[in-house]
Structures are given as structure tokens and as C-alpha cells.
Amino acid sequence: MNRKPKVLIHGTGFAGQGHAEAFRSAGSEIVGIVGRTAHVVSDVAKKMNIPNVGTDWQEALRACQPDIVSIATPGGAHYEPIKQAIEFGCHVFCDKPMTESAETAVGLYDLAKEMGVKTAYAASFRYTPSVLHAKQLVADGAIGEPVEIECISHFNLERDIPFGWSHRKEDGGGRLNNNFTHTLSIAMAVVGEKILNVMGEVRDDLGRAPIVDGVHNFATRRNFIPEDLTDPSLEWGESNVEWSYTVMAQLESPFAQKPVSVLFKHGGLVPRFHDDHIVFYGTKGAIFIKGHYGSGQLSLYGADKTWKDLPLPAEIADTVPDVKGDTEQCWHYLAREFVRDISGETVEPYPTFKQGSQYQQIIEIIRSNGNWTDVSRLA
Template sequence: MSRKLRVAIVGAGQVAETVHASYYLSREDLELVAVVDSHAERASEFAAKLGIPHAFSDAGEMYRQCQPDIVSVCTPNRFHHQHVMQALEHGCHVMCEKPPAMTPEQAAEMRDAARKAGKVLAYDFHHRFASDTQLLREQVVAGTLGEIYVTNAKALRRCGVPGWGVFTNKALQGGGPLIDIGIHMLDAAMYVLGFPAVRRVTAHSFQKLGTRKHSGQFGEWDPKTFTVEDALFATLEFQNGGILRLETSFALNIAQQSVMNVEFCGDKAGATLFPAHIYTDEDGQLVTLSQCEVADDNRHFKSMQAFVDHVLGAPVSIADAEQGYLIQQLVAAIYLAAELGTSIDL
């Protein structure tokens, strides 16, 4: 029997515990051997809580002592590039939280390093792994929707500024809701559409509520240190003539507490993503062609499973380094278009 693959986690935060460590500990063919965090006490507490044998505050020391095969990078966005590159240099396969990095240039370097090392680099764009997303992608390929010419992606919160971590710190995160939650619906939409080439990007960014309020559904934050956008709206024009409209916010005066969904409009049929529902019109009446009663919420598990199975050689799809680079390109173009107040040609 083959030996268990050794796994380490860099960054001892919430997602590291609830998603990455939780999944790795569920598999008998993996051994979670180490956790790294710049705060030694946090790393030690994380390791003790989950029964991980080694805790470090220095990643270099962890690689020397533990020699992992797989590394999860769960640090703030600013450090993704550094930690992914370090893991690849030590011959590890890498699962990195989104976004890939702070810039497209960094994402490209990470992609190229993974190719050179012959290692798997995946990103946790977990919404594309929902059965809903897979169903819609299959139906788009089959031509059920026809030509999709309008896509509306929404990742909106009425007052959902994260009260923990560094989500309101632009220097560490690179941005606000776009790079945190909007990127998820952008990726899901692009995946379903088959990553069509983008011709032009237009965007408008706002900071109206995050610097005035201080509490919401996810706790409190300091409005004095709120340096990210609290809402952003963008339009992507595709080379094929279609458009994708993206709306995302941490704070926006809408009726719903939150909206995370994508709507596709084709010339044969339309669809919404969560839960998957494909429909058309016949003489003014809505006709359902296919429907899931409840959205698949096992997305994180399926994302992690796909990554590990891919590392083990299974022919499964992952959110790979090339697609991560393409999404990072779009995020950068959206932010630039918003900053300049003009359209950006790609």
C-alpha cells in the first residue's frame, strides 16, 4: 500500500480549520502533519485543537522538518504569492485560497512555477464544484440555452462587512467585496460560460457605507480603517458579443440580507444557478426544462476532494493555475476601470 501523503497548512485562520483541515482529516490516505502561522500561539492552539503533531511560526523550518507533499495556503491575500511560491520550491502540490494573488503578474508567476515544478496548483473557487454548476455547464455545452448573450452575477450583502481578519484592509487584501465574494460568482459564471474571451471591462466602485457604519451581520469593524470598496458594479463585454454584469457589495441598501447567484439568458432558454433551474417561455408561460429543488451546499468538500484526487492522478477537473490567472486578470481590470472611470480594453 502507498504511503500516506503528508499535508501542511500555512495560515491558521477560520477557513483553514473549517474547510482545509476538516477535509484533510477526513481522508485515510492523508496525514496532516503541520500548521504554520506567523503568530506562534495561534499555530500551537490550532494544532492542539485538531491533533496536528507540529506547529510552526516559520514556514522554512516547517519544510525542513516535515517535508510535506501537499500544502494549503490560507493566509491573507497579500501573502498568497509568497507562500505558494515557497511551497512549489519545496516540491509540494498546492491548494490556495482565492484570490490567487494581488496582481495578474504574480498569478502568472505562480502558474509558471507550478508548470516548471510539475506540481498541481489549484484555487478554492468552490462554487464551481456544486452539482448545480456542473449541471448548468453540461447544459450550456449541450446547447440547451442556445446563445447566452446576457449573464447577471450577484454577490451582494446588505450589511455583511466581515468583522474579523483583514477584509477591510486594502493593503493586505487588495480590495473589498469584489476580491472576496464577487470573485466567487465571477468564477462560477465564467466556468459555466466556458471562459469566453473578454474584449472590454467597465466598472464603478463606491465607498459609501463602510466608513459610516461599524457593525452588521458579521460583527463589528473600525470605520476609520475601512480602506476597501463597499460596493462595485462591472460589465464585461465578450468577444462573442455577449455581456456579463457583476454586482458585489459588503454593504448596500437592498431588501435581502444577501444574494449569491448567477442568471444566464440565452436565445433558447434561461437559467439561474443556485439552485439550478433551466426554463423557457411558451406563449407567455414559464416552462421548466430542468430543476434542482435545493442548492448543493457541499461545495467546499467537493473542491478539496477534486484537488486531492487530481494530485493522486484521477482525471478530475480542478480550478487550475491558468484559470486562476484569467480570473485575476479580470479582477485587476475591473478595479483599474473603476479607478480610472473609463472602459479598459483587454
């Protein structure tokens, strides 16, 4: 491609605006943006200097003739816009979750292959600097053969965040769709991209949330928590999706003879005592990264039996986009790789709809809670 790729954005909130900035940074032209509310999308387009504005996705595809579409709406609203974009011949960059179900995700993956379009799946925290560093260390043999990974996070989210897509399975909500997708991607990026086995348990310990009008941006939803939660006129919505999960998995690794065991433990509504973290254990050492998505300090446990904080190598630092915010930084990284690939450059493998469809299938397996064995009658 000997011109700037043209990108059409679907979504006006935190993700939509973040995707637009990422693709601009990657050398693309943002030709249009679509949202569900006319005045909101007009305001965002004016602020971001985007020329074409609308609420009709199919019309925007015809008017803008994009090379790439970026899907930045909640997961339950992904299927039809992605299907229409693929049929239009567009490459697709999609935030997680890919869709609301395994069936629709697999269908889109198959359609993309049939139409010959490229796809990117933004379970993108695999691109934090410390995760990139951990990947290099494991490949270099710094911890020997990887044997175990531990991903622990507790978010202590406010229980009274207004009712919305994150509370509804059919809209792409739940902590598996919006937390596990990232940590699974991180684990696979560092030790190996093939998932062998998985089992898990989920729990909805929220119950309900207040229904409030006016929430258009996921990043500012906390500002809409009602002051008086005892107001008898307040309406409530019922959650139907998990807010906590425990998952065990086995990954195949080119760096180990045996499958690598992985524990994913997340509590969306409970407080943390120690730091959220990701740890990679090996036969000769271990790597600890502070933070639920591996965005903090990396420490190495080596032959001297002590933990040492390691600086980020210059060759990795040079690849990290110079933008504020871990989420934004990772979007920029993936968008850059995607545009380079579409433009014919050679790039490292990145997450695509193959991974996105696999993740939705795995999430449905975990949500079945089918791993319990009744031992209540044992003597």
C-alpha cells in the same frame, strides 16, 4: 502516488480548518499546521488532531516534507509562503484571492510552471450543486445558445465589522477579491473558460472601521463589533478598497456563435429587496439560480414559456460531498479533484494558478475605473 499525500496547512481560521477537513475527506494526511499566533495554532492543532504545530513556515516545510500545501491566510500573506512551497517542490492549493497584486500572481503562476508543480485556485463556488446542474443543462442545449449572464448580490454587511485584512487592498481585501472571483468562476464554468473583454467600476462606500484586538477567525468577526461606537478612546482604521462594484464582461463559449455578455453587480453594504441570483439567458430559454453564489434552487424557463423548479439529477447529487455548509462543500469538491489529479487519476479541469493570475490582472483593470466618458458638456 501509492500512499496518502501529506498536506501542510497555512492558516488557523475558518479557511485553514475547512481546508484541513477537506483534504482529510479526500484521503490525505494532515501532517502540520502553521499560524501567526502560537497559542492559537496550538489550540487548533489539538482540536483537529494535527501532529506538527508552528509559526515558522519554512521550518514547517523542512520538518513535515509535505506533498501539498494549503494556503488559507488572507491574500496579502500569500506570496512568500507560496513561493517557498513551490521552490520546495510542493503542489499548492490556494484560497482566493491568489495574491494582493497582478504582478505577484503572474510571478507565482510562472514559477509553478517552471517547477512543474500542480496548483489549485479555490474560487470554488463553481462546485455548488445548482451550478453543476446549470453547466449540464447549458451543455445539453436546454437554453439554446447562451447570450447573457446576470450575477446580482447585495450583502448588507455590518459597517462596523472590526478593521482587518478585508479593508486593505495590500492585504487582499475588497469585494472584487472576495466576491467577484467566485461569480466570475461560476460564469466561466457554465458557459466557457475564456474571458475576451472586461470593463468595470468600483466604489469604496465604507470609509472606516473600528480597530479591535482579538479577532483570529474571519467567520466570527461580527462578534467583536464594539458595543459603544461613540467611545472617544476607540481607534479607527481607514478602508482603501472597494465595497461595491459593477463589472461587464464578454466570455467566449463553445455553445454560442457570439460572445456571451455578463453583468456582475455587487453591493457589499446595501440591502437586498429581491433574492440574490445568477441567471443564464439563452436563445431558447433561461436558467435562474437563487443565491449570490448559485447555491439555491434552480429553475428553468423553457419552450412552454413558464419557470419550473428542477430537482437535482441523481448523477450530480452523487458527486456532491456530504458536508454541512456551501463553502465547505465546495472546498471538499475541489480538494478531492486536486488530490485525484496529483495521484494520477483523470479529472475534469479545475481552477489553477492560470485562472488565479488572470483574475488578479482583471481586478486591477477594473479598479483603475478607467472606463468613464465625460459627457457633461454635451449640448
